[in-house]
Amino acid sequence: MAKALSRSCQPCTACCDGWLQIKVSGLQVHPGKPCPHSTGSGCRIYAARPVDPCVNFICGWKMEGSALPDWMQPHNAKVIFLPNQTVWRNFPVDVAVPVGKRIPPRALNWLQQFAQSNNRMLLYSQQIAEAGTFTNRQRVAAYGPPDFQREMAERFADGNVNLGVIDNGAQNPATGS
Ligand code: SF4
Numbered sequence: 001m002a003k004a005l006s007r008s009c010q011p012c013t014a015c016c017d018g019w020l021q022i023k024v025s026g027l028q029v030h031p032g033k034p035c036p037h038s039t040g041s042g043c044r045i046y047a048a049r050p051v052d053p054c055v056n057f058i059c060g061w062k063m064e065g066s067a068l069p070d071w072m073q074p075h076n077a078k079v080i081f082l083p084n085q086t087v088w089r090n091f092p093v094d095v096a097v098p099v100g101k102r103i104p105p106r107a108l109n110w111l112q113q114f115a116q117s118n119n120r121m122l123l124y125s126q127q128i129a130e131a132g133t134f135t136n137r138q139r140v141a142a143y144g145p146p147d148f149q150r151e152m153a154e155r156f157a158d159g160n161v162n163l164g165v166i167d168n169g170a171q172n173p174a175t176g177s
């Protein structure tokens with residue numbers, strides 16, 4: 001688990017507000033259903049928030065040594081970056097989940113350039129909404145060499161994908177500090 005650095009979450013609550021799918025004290029949080037303890041700029045129960053997922057999770061912007069610039073803080077850039085989620089042919093694969101329906105062009109361009117310059121693969125998603133309501137599903141796109149794109153397209157062909165699911169006990173969300 002990466003250590004938090006001096007960056008402070010506030011006023012970001014992107015990982016509390018349903019853009020990552022998490023369980024907080026047994027309550028499912030998903031797109032369109034934020035954690036009830038989120039104020040939109042902090043956590044109402046910060047001192048007593050659950051360890052798992054809330055204390056344990058650190059997004060890629062907040063990790064020690066993060067390459068992401070200040071403006072890429074999730075509430076501002078509208079993307080949550082999750083580095084090193086898997087490996088493809090010995091290349092690290094990063095994941096980017098939108099805060100909202102899709103990742104805005106400025107943030108997506110930054111992530112794609114970062115992937116290209118550092119020999120990293122990128123999977124990123126777009127939230128699927130139906131009748132104006134977010135579902136728990138996403139469309140996934142791959143950025144990298146043609147083989148990577150082809151393999152990911154095959155893997156995600158059934159559309160039953162969600163890159164923003166955080167398993168409690170593995171990697172989790174937090175806010176505040
Ligand atoms: S850990 Fe969560 S609240 Fe903190 S900056 Fe990252 S997404 Fe925002």
Ligand code: SF4
Pocket residue numbers: 015016024035036037038039042043044045046049050054173174175
């Ligand atoms: S830190 Fe945890 S309890 Fe607090 S708002 Fe975020 S998800 Fe909810």
